[in-house]
Amino acid sequence: MLYIDRTILNEYTSPQAFTGLREAGRPVWSSKKVLFNIDHVNPTRPERTADMTDAGGALQVSYFRKNSHDFDIELFDVLDSRQGIEHVVSHEQGWVLPGMVIGAGDSHTTTYGALGAFGLV
Numbered sequence: 001m002l003y004i005d006r007t008i009l010n011e012y013t014s015p016q017a018f019t020g021l022r023e024a025g026r027p028v029w030s031s032k033k034v035l036f037n038i039d040h041v042n043p044t045r046p047e048r049t050a051d052m053t054d055a056g057g058a059l060q061v062s063y064f065r066k067n068s069h070d071f072d073i074e075l076f077d078v079l080d081s082r083q084g085i086e087h088v089v090s091h092e093q094g095w096v097l098p099g100m101v102i103g104a105g106d107s108h109t110t111t112y113g114a115l116g117a118f119g120l121v
Contacts, residue, residue: 002101002118002120003101004033004101004102004103004120005033005100005101005102006033006034006035006095006096006100006102006103007033007034007035007102007103007104008034008035008037008086008090008095008096008102008103008104008109009034009035009036009037009104009105010036010037010038010039010040010064010086010105010106011036011038011039011040011041011057011060011061011063011064012040012041012060012106013040013105013106014036014064014067014105015060015063015064015067017105018063018067018071021071027071028071028072028073031071031072031073032074034071034073034074035073035074035076035090035093035095036064036067036068036073036074036075036076037075037076037083037084037086037089037090038061038064038075038076038077038078038083039083039084039085039086039089040060041054041056041057041060041061042057042061042078042083043078048078048079050077050078050079061078065077076089086104086106086108087106087108087109087111087112090102090112091115096112096115096117097115097117098115098116098117099116099117100112100117100118101117101118101120102117102118102119102120103119103120103121104119104120104121105121106121107121109121
């Protein structure tokens with residue numbers, strides 16, 4: 001059994017988990033140890049806005065924002081200065097530190113090993 005120090009989620013891989021929590025009537029175990037970062041469907045152009053032009057991406061981001069609000073989870077939203085690529089932002093913002101066990105829903109989670117952390121997908 002491993003203790004998960006932090007969980008870092010994105011808008012693309014997390015919806016099913018929160019649908020399951022809602023259906024079961026369960027809260028997030030420790031919302032202050034969870035970080036949401038939008039980085040899979042957001043526009044990258046300099047003049048970007050918080051609005052998504054892609055309908056599928058807009059739906060994912062809308063649900064992600066709702067989950068952030070409903071479950072009291074910090075969100076690095078599209079126009080947040082801390083927002084960026086999930087596996088870079090987590091290092092830059094001190095969310096991943098040596099010795100930690102990190103849970104995330106992305107195949108690049110194992111890159112946390114470069115910082116001496118253990119990433120679980």
